[in-house]
Amino acid sequence: MHLTLLSLCLSLAQAFAPSFADSTLRLNYIFSGDNRTQHIAVDQLSKTAGWYGRRHHLAELFLEGNGQLTMVDQASGDTLYRHSFSTLFQEWQQTEEARHVTKSFENTFVVPLPKRPVDIVVQLTDNHRRVQSMLRHSVDPQDILIRDRSSETPTPWRYIRRGGDSKDCIDVAFVAEGFGDDQMEDFLAMCDSSVAALSEHEPFRSMIDRFNFIAVMPVSRQNGVSIPHQGLWVDTPLASSFDTFYSDRYLTTLHIKRLYDLMTNIPFEHFIILANTTEYGGGGIYNSYNMASAKCPRSKLEVIVHEFGHSFGGLGDEYDYGNDPEPMYPADTEPWEPNLTTLVDFDSKWKDMLSSGTAIPTVPDGKQLTTKVGVYEGGGYQQRGVYRPTQLCRMKVNEVHEFCPVCQRALRRIIDFYTRP
Numbered sequence: 001m002h003l004t005l006l007s008l009c010l011s012l013a014q015a016f017a018p019s020f021a022d023s024t025l026r027l028n029y030i031f032s033g034d035n036r037t038q039h040i041a042v043d044q045l046s047k048t049a050g051w052y053g054r055r056h057h058l059a060e061l062f063l064e065g066n067g068q069l070t071m072v073d074q075a076s077g078d079t080l081y082r083h084s085f086s087t088l089f090q091e092w093q094q095t096e097e098a099r100h101v102t103k104s105f106e107n108t109f110v111v112p113l114p115k116r117p118v119d120i121v122v123q124l125t126d127n128h129r130r131v132q133s134m135l136r137h138s139v140d141p142q143d144i145l146i147r148d149r150s151s152e153t154p155t156p157w158r159y160i161r162r163g164g165d166s167k168d169c170i171d172v173a174f175v176a177e178g179f180g181d182d183q184m185e186d187f188l189a190m191c192d193s194s195v196a197a198l199s200e201h202e203p204f205r206s207m208i209d210r211f212n213f214i215a216v217m218p219v220s221r222q223n224g225v226s227i228p229h230q231g232l233w234v235d236t237p238l239a240s241s242f243d244t245f246y247s248d249r250y251l252t253t254l255h256i257k258r259l260y261d262l263m264t265n266i267p268f269e270h271f272i273i274l275a276n277t278t279e280y281g282g283g284g285i286y287n288s289y290n291m292a293s294a295k296c297p298r299s300k301l302e303v304i305v306h307e308f309g310h311s312f313g314g315l316g317d318e319y320d321y322g323n324d325p326e327p328m329y330p331a332d333t334e335p336w337e338p339n340l341t342t343l344v345d346f347d348s349k350w351k352d353m354l355s356s357g358t359a360i361p362t363v364p365d366g367k368q369l370t371t372k373v374g375v376y377e378g379g380g381y382q383q384r385g386v387y388r389p390t391q392l393c394r395m396k397v398n399e400v401h402e403f404c405p406v407c408q409r410a411l412r413r414i415i416d417f418y419t420r421p
């Protein structure tokens, strides 16, 4: 190894090694409430073998998300690690049902196991990006009640495509949902097709070697997934179903603890759950998971790429479908999503990518739809007050075959954040 490269590697190792063991601390929480209240409670802590998350930018957040987790060293007060995420719980709080009932949702986060006692701070933010609820609790890594799972046998898994060592790459796990023992070859074929679909899109095409893709194969007792609007209920490893929040195409699992249990001692950072169904649907939640139908036609694999834009890239939806009286993106707040703006702080978004003379907002040029970067009104489910970068993008319509230039840049930056000092 070249000396400069060696010394660089040593300095990176030093940044991680003084504070963390090469193990994972798993933190399970219950988030509960209704449309106005939130409560965060610790559920259970455990530790597993190896740390497969990032080893750079440990105390930084790349995107804000709708919630943040911060690990603070108790002795020095230094921030050791940060993580951001969005949750199904917060989506549910926007629904009509949340006006009438209190519900609870599982949420799990993994962090590198600290060597010394730390405080963990979990906070949830509202759509004005204000902190709405917070929990601070201490974790002593010597606590005998942190369940040690490092010797448990992992679920069967294998590499689909390996870009390099886990320390240098982003580990993406495809998880089989609803595949019986005799259907795993189908699942593995779908994993290959999904990697191919991702690889057709920049920046994944040119940065594919920054990723490791693995297939995790829990055997389902029954084939398929639950489709409540058809009265179909199936016993599967993640108990996932369509009709999430009564939206027929919205396919999710609420059983996050089961998902992480399946991943014990397996190298992963991001999930793509492939459901054994021909019924079209899916869902993607930032730094939580991406779930999609596995057996839809090849052309429909775009939904996996779109949902990965949400779950991995933190990209917002660039389509609109009306004007909600309570918009998800209020006019007085700049969204944290890199591909949406309310023009409150457009300088922080893609202003530098506009060619000179581009009007803000940009009026579409006739009926011809283009990928020319501008500031087009309509996005984030709203026709008014939210602006998107182009007329065509993977985050807007299924028919195009690329992410727009702004989404591509955002994805390149997040890949660098995970894999470069």
Ligand SMILES: [Zn+2]
Binding pocket: 318, 339, 389, 390, 393, 394, 395, 403, 404, 405, 406, 407, 408
């Ligand atoms: Zn875009």
